[in-house]
Amino acid sequence: MSILVTPETKILVQGITGEFGGRHAKLSLDYGTKVVAGVTPGKGGQFFEHGAHKVPIFNTVAEAAKATGATVSAVFVPPPFAADAILEGVDAGLVLVIAITEGIPIRDMVRVKRAMQGKKTRLIGPNCPGIVTPGTGEKSTGGCRIGIAPGYIHKKGHVGIVSRSGTLTYEAVWQVTCKGLGQTTCVGIGGDPVNGTSHLDVIKMFNDDPETKGIIMIGEIGGNAEVEAARWIKEHCKKPVAGFIAGATAPAGRRMGHAGAIVGGAEDTAAAKIAVFKECGIEVAATPSDMADALLRVAAAKKVNLA
Amino acid sequence: MNIHEFQANALFGKYGVPAPKGVPAKTVAEIDAALAQFPEGMVVVKSQIHAGGRGKGTFTDGYKGGVKVCKTKTDAREAALKMLGNTLVTLQTGPAGRKVQTLFFTEACPPKKEYYLSILLDRASSRPVIVASTEGGMNIEEVAKATPEKIHKVFVDPAYGLADFQVRQLCFALGFNPKESKEAAKLIRNLYNMFWDVDASMVEINPLITTADDRVLALDAKVGFDDNALFRHPEIVALRDFAEEDPKETEASKHELSYIALDGNIACLVNGAGLAMSTMDIIKHFGGNPANFLDVGGGASKEQVVAAFKIILGDKNVKGIFVNIFGGIMDCNVIAAGIVEAVKEVGLKLPLVVRLEGNNVVAGKKTLADSGLPIVSGDSMADAAQKIVKLVAA
Known part of the structure; x- marks a missing residue:
């Protein structure tokens, strides 16, 4: 198994006719992902064509979901309209909305998060690379790729990876693949201060997933999401967990690229988070x-075979 | 984005947040014109820089205090002339200090008591939080640590906005008398409306004061804005003061590069914020010192790479460069060609270590090797970091 999405999951792409959304919709189709619909208001009835694929475009998410059975959306809509696009997916009753868009105003996300309370839809992101559940084909094709991650670096296997950063996720994925191991699912939760799914949410899913035998959790300065996850791991997670925190050399009070990567006080520095990781039995990557x-070290210590 | 106190004071005025009357001045003529608007008597002179600790700061010529309460307008004029164009060093400016280009004159409002009030985003609840304390004029983090019971918070539900009962909770917690409470309630409500309206990331009043005649005033004003929301606030963007920014950071933002200057000597050029941060960390880990944070983004173009090299080399402390690219979707060979072109264009003389990984990496490494340029290749982040640290130390 995997978490959140499987190779059978049907995806719709909001913003499929945009340059960014279109490019990545094609890469997902090439990967073997079931991209069954696109949504661009005003372009309903047209088709998004790529090789042998002919993906119907709808004016609204509700229509797209009803006509195609899509349950998950990837949002590639520009920042001023992205919050509204997320809410449209929630209103259509999607299971999962993955917001790739970077630069959504924080106030918009505060309202979105409030509006999603009590709703069945889960949000991942925004400002995230998305999710990959690798497939069994060549270069992991045949899997489910939603977002902007390079598919070929993955390999189907038993390591779960969760991270706030894109390229740092790819770094971890590639290291795992180069060791001859593979991944169940890789989840980029995004670098914004207000996001839909936390480290802890994903860690709980990995803990419940029988296929996932080891976990890599990647965090950074700012907020206390990694600390919250680490404390839960200490109490509830028996699987080997390796961790890394970026930003040890970041000056306080400066926003390091990600809107959420900013040291506000003594609690959200890299050093403070690393200390909590160690205290909670997480093997910290130096x-x-x-x-x-680091994951191999802790797996060996716990006598867990990750292969 | 941050603004000056005098700009925040004007914004307070627009939203009905009571604050002392103030007038800014940038020249000697404006100083005289500003002072003419005050009655004879006490006037406060405040240096306008984007850094705290101004009152306890010292100018580079030895003149003490970036904020002065003056007994007469003559004294105020004299203090202002000492400050204008002078460089103020505070705990937050670093040793280089900041040049004072604007002064802010305000009426003197002797406080009966000082308080603290701020509004910011609470990340854990994803809601705005109003923080208030009876311990005004102090470092609020120290107050929170030493006497947490003196910090009062209300979390605002974004669906309903700030509720009356929450405002009352704050007023009672701060111990205001009935007349002060009425004033404070209006101030808190208007301040919250402003915070929400202008997409502020933070507003802070330290100190908030009560006066002998039971007025409640914002004696200081600090406002920061969510950069993501600036597109819908041209009136706020117009307040941006480029003189307060590192010119390298300003230049970087023009090329959509995310750059932050640090004080080390190994420059970094990286794609992705998380990887850029950890590149700085790994340099430090192997005994070097990063000169900057630089994220060229996911789809860095050749033009961006060239611009990035120029910005990096604008920092005279830089003794070596570490390029760290994980080309997931991007073709490493395209990036390699961009690096080669950039190196030729800027005539690079410093050691350069490049670590490329990802899509079409073999061709990319070959392009670097065939360029005839003295570019050192690193196999992993750790390998490359060790190489650049060694080269710079040599």
Whole structure:
């Protein structure tokens, strides 16, 4: 199994006719992902064509979901309209909305998060690389790729990866793949201060997933989401967990690229988070080159075979 | 984005947040014109820089205090002339200090008591939180640590906005008398409306004061804005003061590069914020010192890479460069060609270590090797970081 999405999951892409959304919709189709619909208001009735694929475009998410059975949306809509696009997916009763868009105003996300309370839809992101559940084909094709991650670096296997950063996720994925191991699902939860799914939410899913035998959790400065997850791991998770926190050298009070990567006080520094990781039995990678090795160390100590 | 106190004071005025009357001045003529608007008597002179600790700061010529309460307008004029164009060093400016280009004159409002009030985003609840304390004029983090019971918070439900009962909770917690409470309630409500309306990331009043005649005033004003929301606030963007920014950071933002200057000597050029942060970390881990944070984004173009090299080399402390690219979707060979072109265009003389990984990496490495340029290749982040640290130390 995997978490959140499987190779059978049907996807719709909001913003499929945009340059960014279109490019990544094609890459997902190439990967073997079931992209069954696109949504662009005003372009309903047209088709998004790529090779042998002819993906119908709808004016609204509700129509697209009803006509195609899509349950998951990837949002590639520009920042001023992205919050509204997320809410449209929620209103259509989708299971999962994955917001790739970077630069959504925080106030918009505060309202979205409030509006989603009590709704069945889960949000991942925004400002995230998305999700990949690798497939069994060549270069992991045949899997479910939603978002902007490079598919070919993955390999089907037993490691779960959760991270706030895009390229740092790819770094971890590639290290795991180069060790001959693979991933169940890789989840980028995004670098914004207000996001839909936390480290802890994903960790709980990995913990419940029988296929996932080890976990890599990647965090950064700002907020306390990694600390919350680490404390839960200490109490409830028996699986080997390796961790990495970026931003040890970041100056306080400066926003380091991600809107959420900012040191506000003594509690959300890299040093403070690393200390909590260690205290909670998470094997800390000394450098970002050490993430897969750190997982192998803790797996060996717990006598868990990750292969 | 941050603004000056005098700009925040004007914004307070627009939203009905009571604050002392103030007039800014940028020249000697404006100083005289500003002072003419005050009655004879006490006037406060405040240096306008984007950094705290101004009152306890010292100018580079030895003149003490970036904020002065003056007994007469003559004294105020004299203090203002000392401050204008002078460089103020505070705990937050770093040793280089900041040049004072604007002064802000305000009426003197002797406080009966000082309080603290701020509004910011609470990440854990994803809601705005109003923080208030009876301990005004102090460092609020220290108050929170030493006497947490003196920090009062209300979390605002974005679906309903700030409720009357929450405002009352704050007023009772701060111990205001009935007349002060009425004033404070209006101030808190208007401040919250402003916070929400202008997409502020933070507003802070320290100190908030009560006066002998039971007025409640914002004696200081600090406002920061959510950069993501600036597109819908041209009136706020117009307040941006480029003189307060590192020119390299300003230049970077023009090329949609995310750059932050640090004080080390190994420059970094990386794609992705998380990877960029950890590149700085790994340099430090192997005994070097990063000169900057630089994220060229997911789809860095050749033009961006060239611009990035120029910005990096604008920092005279830089003794070596570490390029770290994980080309997931991007073709490593295209990036390699961009690096080669950039190196030729800027005539690079410093050691350069490049670590490429990802799509079409073999061709990319070959392009670098065939360029005839002294570019050192690193196999992993750790390998490349060790190489650049060694080269710079040599």
